[in-house]
Each structure stands twice: as C-alpha cells, then as structure tokens.
Amino acid sequence: MSAAASLPARGKTGFDAAAAARAWRPPPLIAAPWLRYAVYLGALAYAVLAFGTLEVNWARAAEGLERGLRFLSGFFPPDFTSKGDDILEGLMESLTMTVVSTVIGIALSIPVALGASRNLAPLPVYLVCRAIIAVSRTFQEIIIAIVFVAMVGFGPLAGMLTLSFATIGFMAKLLAEDIEDIEAAQAEAVRATGSSWFQLLAWGILPQVRPRLIGLSAYRLDINFRESAVLGLVGAGGIGDTLNTSFDRYEFDTAAAVLLIIIVIVLACEYSSSWIRRKVQ
Amino acid sequence: MRGDEAGDGALLRIKGLSKRYPTGDLALDGVDLAVPPGQVMALIGPSGAGKSTLIRCVNRLVEPTAGRVVLDGQEITGLGAGALRRARRRMGMIFQEYALVERLTVMENVLSGRLGYTGFWASWFRRFPRRDIEQAFRLLDRVGLAQMADKRADALSGGQRQRVGILRALMQEPALLLVDEPTASLDPKTSRQIMRLLVELCEEHGLAAIINIHDVALARQFARRIVGLRAGRIVFDGPAEALGAEALTAIYGEEDWSQTIRRADEDEMEEAAA
Numbered sequence: 001m002s003a004a005a006s007l008p009a010r011g012k013t014g015f016d017a018a019a020a021a022r023a024w025r026p027p028p029l030i031a032a033p034w035l036r037y038a039v040y041l042g043a044l045a046y047a048v049l050a051f052g053t054l055e056v057n058w059a060r061a062a063e064g065l066e067r068g069l070r071f072l073s074g075f076f077p078p079d080f081t082s083k084g085d086d087i088l089e090g091l092m093e094s095l096t097m098t099v100v101s102t103v104i105g106i107a108l109s110i111p112v113a114l115g116a117s118r119n120l121a122p123l124p125v126y127l128v129c130r131a132i133i134a135v136s137r138t139f140q141e142i143i144i145a146i147v148f149v150a151m152v153g154f155g156p157l158a159g160m161l162t163l164s165f166a167t168i169g170f171m172a173k174l175l176a177e178d179i180e181d182i183e184a185a186q187a188e189a190v191r192a193t194g195s196s197w198f199q200l201l202a203w204g205i206l207p208q209v210r211p212r213l214i215g216l217s218a219y220r221l222d223i224n225f226r227e228s229a230v231l232g233l234v235g236a237g238g239i240g241d242t243l244n245t246s247f248d249r250y251e252f253d254t255a256a257a258v259l260l261i262i263i264v265i266v267l268a269c270e271y272s273s274s275w276i277r278r279k280v281q
Numbered sequence: 282m283r284g285d286e287a288g289d290g291a292l293l294r295i296k297g298l299s300k301r302y303p304t305g306d307l308a309l310d311g312v313d314l315a316v317p318p319g320q321v322m323a324l325i326g327p328s329g330a331g332k333s334t335l336i337r338c339v340n341r342l343v344e345p346t347a348g349r350v351v352l353d354g355q356e357i358t359g360l361g362a363g364a365l366r367r368a369r370r371r372m373g374m375i376f377q378e379y380a381l382v383e384r385l386t387v388m389e390n391v392l393s394g395r396l397g398y399t400g401f402w403a404s405w406f407r408r409f410p411r412r413d414i415e416q417a418f419r420l421l422d423r424v425g426l427a428q429m430a431d432k433r434a435d436a437l438s439g440g441q442r443q444r445v446g447i448l449r450a451l452m453q454e455p456a457l458l459l460v461d462e463p464t465a466s467l468d469p470k471t472s473r474q475i476m477r478l479l480v481e482l483c484e485e486h487g488l489a490a491i492i493n494i495h496d497v498a499l500a501r502q503f504a505r506r507i508v509g510l511r512a513g514r515i516v517f518d519g520p521a522e523a524l525g526a527e528a529l530t531a532i533y534g535e536e537d538w539s540q541t542i543r544r545a546d547e548d549e550m551e552e553a554a555a
Binding site: 185199202 | 340342366368370372374376380381382383384385393395396397399404405446453
C-alpha cells in the first residue's frame with residue numbers, strides 16, 4: 001500500500017497509470033475482432049446444424065435397451081470352470097505374446113531411437129529412423145494385425161509380430177524425445193575424456209534416459225497386454241481369441257469370466273507399471 | 282613468462298585459429314597463442330568474446346574453421362576420429378556447471394576420466410584396472426571427498442561437484458587442462474577455494490592450464506599470465522601485474538576500473554598474509 005500510495009498519480013512522462021489500468025483487458029486468443037466473431041458464430045452454426053441432422057429412432061433405442069439387458073444378464077454368473085482349459089491356454093498365450101513382443105520391440109526400438117535423435121544422428125539416418133517411427137505409428141494395431149495374419153496365418157505369431165512392430169514406434173518416438181532433451185553438457189564432458197561413441201552412449205546418455213527407458217518399458221508391457229486381448233478378435237491369438245469364440249458360441253458366462261480376468265490383469269499391470277515408474281523417477 | 286617468449290618449448294601452440302559458426306558469427310578471428318608446459322594462464326574477456334569457443338577448438342569439441350592447434354608436437358587439427366579420441370586423453374576439460382553425469386556416483390564420474398584408456402565392455406561393467414581405482418581414491422582423499430565415493434553426484438554441493446569435475450580431468454593424466462568458467466556458479470569463498478585447488482593441482486602434476494574466467498580479480502589473483510580476448514581477437518597478453526585500467530578498457534570497453542584493480546591487489550595481499 002505504501003509503495004503504491006507514495007507514487008504520484010502521473011509519472012514524469014505524463015503517463016496516467018490509473019486510466020491505463022481501467023482500459024486494460026487481457027489480450028484475446030484471436031487478435032482480429034472480425035475473425036474472432038466469425039469463428040465463434042461458425043462454431044455455433046455448425047453445432048446447431050449438426051444436431052438438426054441427427055436422426056434418433058427412440059423406439060428402436062428402447063427395444064435395444066431391453067435386448068441389452070437380456071444380454072447382460074447372460075453374463076451372470078461368470079463361468080470360470082467349464083471352459084477353464086481354453087481360458088488358461090488363451091491367457092498363457094496372451095502373456096507369452098506380451099512379454100516376448102515387449103522384449104523384442106524394446107530391443108529393436110533402442111537403435112531406432114538413437115537414430116531418431118537429432119543431437120546424435122546425422123540427417124540421413126535421422127530421416128530413415130523417423131520414417132520407421134511414422135510408419136509404425138500411423139497404423140492402428142488391428143490393421144497391422146490383419147496384415148500379419150494374412151502373411152503368417154492365424155495364431156499368436158501374428159499377434160507377437162504386430163505388438164513388436166507397434167512397440168518400436170511407441171518406444172522409439174518417446175525415447176528419442178528424451179534423448180533430445182538430455183543435458184548436452186554431461187554428454188560433452190564424457191566426449192571430452194576421449195571416450196568412444198559407444199562409451200558416450202553408455203556413460204553420457206544412458207544414465208540420463210534410464211528412468212524414462214524403464215518407465216516406458218513397464219508402460220508398454222501394460223499396453224501390449226491390453227492390445228493382445230483385442231488382437232484375438234482378428235485371429236491373432238491370445239485371450240482375445242478365447243473371448244471371441246465364447247461370444248460366437250453364445251457362452252456369455254464364459255465371456256464374462258474372460259472379461260473379469262482381463263480386467264484383473266490390466267489393473268495389476270497398470271498398478272505395477274505406475275509403481276515402477278514412480279520408483280525410478 | 283610470456284607465451285611468445287617460450288619459443289619452441291611450448292606445450293600448446295595455436296596458429297591463426299578462426300571459427301565461424303553456421304549462423305555467420307565469427308567467434309574467433311585469427312588467434313595465435315602458445316602455452317609452455319606447466320603454465321597456468323587465465324583467459325578473460327566479455328561474454329561472447331570467444332573464450333569458450335577457443336578452448337573447445339583445442340580439443341575439437343567445436344571444429345575450427347581455419348588455423349592449426351598443435352599439442353606436444355602433434356597437430357590436433359586434421360586428426361581422424363580415433364586419433365582425436367586418443368589425443369583428447371591428454372587434455373582434461375573442466376566445465377562451468379560442473380557437467381557431472383548427475384545420476385552416476387562420484388566414483389563413476391571420477392573414473393569416467395579413464396574412458397579413453399578403457400575398452401567398452403570393461404567400462405560397461407565398471408571393471409577398471411585396480412591402479413585406476415586406487416588413483417581415484419587417492420585424488421578423492423586429496424580433495425577431502427574419499428567418504429563420498431558412492432554418493433550420487435547430484436547429492437553434492439556446488440564446490441564438491443566442481444572438485445569431482447577437476448578429478449575427472451586429472452584422471453586422464455593430461456598435460457593440459459582446459460577450464461571453462463570453473464567458478465561461474467559458485468559463491469565467492471568457494472570460488473577462491475576451487476581456484477586455489479586448481480592452481481595447486483597444476484603445480485603438483487606439472488600441468489598447464491587455460492582457465493576461462495569472468496572474474497578479473499580472481500584471474501589476477503591466481504594466474505601469472507593473463508590473455509584478454511575481445512570479439513575473437515587477443516587484445517592483451519601479459520603478466521597479471523601488467524593488467525591495468527588501460528588493458529581492461531582494451532578488453533571490455535570504457536569503464537571505471539580503479540575499484541577492480543584495487544580489489545585484486547587487496548586479495549593478493551590477503552593471500553600473502555594467509
């Protein structure tokens with residue numbers, strides 16, 4: 001209060017701070033007023049028109065609701081035992097698929113990540129590695145799985161290849177971002193000792209990105225299990241296959257058991273991976 | 282002990298060194314400099330004068346655009362990748378913000394000075410020769426950090442970290458230290474301790490050093506020879522006592538230097554009394 005009060009109303013330059021304060025507004029997101037109102041009006045008009053074209057058949061929806069309830073009631077009680085062997089087999093297949101594809105995917109993603117880091121790789125290598133990442137990330141796992149099923153046939157091999165391929169794009173992109181964010185001075189200091197290129201990676205760069213590498217690996221393991229449950233729907237093996245089969249045979253109680261098992265494992269993966277990530281940060 | 286008087290006995294000889302960055306900035310403009318063995322030299326100059334670029338051109342962390350760098354009779358400029366790595370072992374570098382690998386331990390950071398002498402897998406499994414580990418412990422004990430060997434580097438204070446940074450450079454068994462603003466992030470007392478330690482260690486191991494430093498008083502206090510750099514050219518080269526108001530104006534531009542010079546003299550007297 002004292003500091004503000006002691007300043008004269010008008011400074012030496014004749015600037016009126018009080019008047020300027022009254023006139024001041026935070027600058028708008030879009031500077032040009034005509035453009036700002038055009039965007040607002042356009043958005044509003046679009047929403048109105050979009051709602052206008054929506055056709056809802058309420059009678060059909062009510063009928064579906066009733067059928068849905070019947071369907072859900074088929075889930076109870078879940079049946080773990082009558083198809084127990086199939087469930088166990090699918091589960092083991094999924095878990096194997098998850099672990100193998102995560103390990104292979106991470107092993108392959110590390111060199112790609114190094115190549116996709118602008119501070120390590122020369123431009124041609126960088127572009128090639130970024131292209132690999134882009135291809136891997138462009139297609140959703142299901143699409144890749146369909147391609148691999150067509151190539152190697154039904155079963156967990158196709159699923160394993162799909163998840164490995166998807167892991168490369170995911171890991172390499174995020175790891176490369178972390179490598180590009182390292183403190184350059186630490187790497188420079190290691191280089192200045194006369195270290196070789198691989199020693200620079202092991203001593204100057206790996207210690208800086210290790211927490212992220214471990215965290216991302218745990219996270220990807222978690223994602224790969226969830227994906228492996230979906231991939232069965234297109235014939236790529238695993239617990240998803242079991243789930244799909246039980247729906248096809250109208251064995252909703254078995255399907256419910258499979259869903260519960262998936263939920264439990266996903267939760268367990270989720271919690272352990274977030275615990276690991278907290279530990280290494 | 283002027284560099285140009287050292288004649289052919291110079292450890293480091295820089296001839297016509299220029300560096301133009303891709304942005305077009307001319308950081309170094311035909312620098313000639315000779316450093317005899319065992320000489321501790323301070324390189325002063327305003328920010329952007331090219332001090333960092335100069336010492337980075339010596340070990341080619343920055344590629345010079347033109348000119349020659351010769352260390353101990355070996356021309357560094359023009360060496361291939363493998364030969365350059367071997368040559369870098371003879372040049373220890375000490376950094377402004379310590380540049381320790383923060384997530385490695387103190388011992389690992391000190392031992393990283395031996396990377397140029399150690400194979401990849403041996404260094405991956407931290408299997409350094411017993412001799413190196415013994416030397417690391419001796420040096421850690423010399424600077425009072427032997428108990429900290431297994432602490433992570435980021436658990437140390439600024440002064441302690443810079444000591445580790447100095448030891449990493451010493452582990453290379455260098456002939457020359459390239460020191461980039463060693464005290465920039467330290468308080469005045471720690472700055473003086475670090476500078477004193479640097480000078481002492483250089484004497485003990487017979488090392489020459491080029492020390493980039495902002496603080497003129499520190500430079501005058503600890504280095505016998507001072508080189509002033511301005512806009513990529515050497516504008517002063519002489520003993521610390523010869524660095525007067527005129528020389529400072531040549532390096533930094535017009536300013537009232539009387540206090541700076543007096544404070545440095547007082548520091549020297551304190552030093553003598555202590």
